[in-house]
Amino acid sequence: QQQVKQSPQSLIVQKGGISIINCAYENTAFDYFPWYQQFPGKGPALLIAIRPDVSEKKEGRFTISFNKSAKQFSLHIMDSQPGDSATYFCAASKNTGRRALTFGSGTRLQVQP
Amino acid sequence: GAVVSQHPSWVICKSGTSVKIECRSLDFQATTMFWYRQFPKQSLMLMATSNEGSKATYEQGVEKDKFLINHASLTLSTLTVTSAHPEDSSFYICSARGLAGIDIQYFGAGTRLSVL
Numbered sequence: 001q002q003q004v005k006q007s008p009q010s011l012i013v014q015k016g017g018i019s020i021i022n023c024a025y026e027n028t029a030f031d032y033f034p035w036y037q038q039f040p041g042k043g044p045a046l047l048i049a050i051r052p053d054v055s056e057k058k059e060g061r062f063t064i065s066f067n068k069s070a071k072q073f074s075l076h077i078m079d080s081q082p083g084d085s086a087t088y089f090c091a092a093s094k095n096t097g098r099r100a101l102t103f104g105s106g107t108r109l110q111v112q113p
Numbered sequence: 114g115a116v117v118s119q120h121p122s123w124v125i126c127k128s129g130t131s132v133k134i135e136c137r138s139l140d141f142q143a144t145t146m147f148w149y150r151q152f153p154k155q156s157l158m159l160m161a162t163s164n165e166g167s168k169a170t171y172e173q174g175v176e177k178d179k180f181l182i183n184h185a186s187l188t189l190s191t192l193t194v195t196s197a198h199p200e201d202s203s204f205y206i207c208s209a210r211g212l213a214g215i216d217i218q219y220f221g222a223g224t225r226l227s228v229l
Binding site: 032034036041042043044045046049089093095098099100101102103104105106108 | 117119145147154155156157159162170204206208210216217218219220221222223225
């Protein structure tokens with residue numbers, strides 16, 4: 001059972017455009033939702049994270065929108081740049097037990113100059 | 114952000130040998146460390162969770178006798194792939210979480226294991 005579903009699988013955006021990646025989760029016990037950026041051959045790097053008591057969080061060009069009732073959250077990258085080309089993963093964890101992350105399947109973003 | 118160092122970054126070994134991968138939290142004490150495996154163009158799959166001084170908790174389907182995890186201190190966890198075979202070739206990534214109640218996980222740069 002895939003607990004965090006991510007779409008699209010790949011995305012091509014022109015420089016300066018907005019990149020939007022969506023995730024949906026099933027487990028209502030999840031209460032922490034981070035987004036990670038991964039370049040080839042490297043480990044994931046935390047971009048931004050949100051908790052269910054907030055509907056939106058913005059850090060620089062990156063914004064998370066969170067819809068608790070729909071159990072969905074999304075990452076918006078404003079003014080996308082070629083350097084943003086990477087794979088993006090959404091994730092979720094519960095506030096009990098080991099609090100391990102459950103990752104989405106990933107989105108390969110390509111920003112064309 | 115906090116720094117997690119993973120070593121080696123790339124290792125090639127012969128089939129049947131054992132390989133040890135180290136994961137260190139450089140500027141914080143890691144109460145919990147996680148080990149993931151990632152195949153090309155796929156997501157991260159959690160293998161096991163380790164807490165300092167206690168036995169690791171393995172995910173279903175992960176052979177604990179093949180993937181030995183030791184979390185000897187609050188800054189070091191090791192993953193040993195025993196009797197490695199070509200199907201163990203993969204990208205292994207560790208992450209560390211600090212203070213209790215803080216959910217942020219910081220990831221190492223990963224180790225690419227190639228078993229000949």
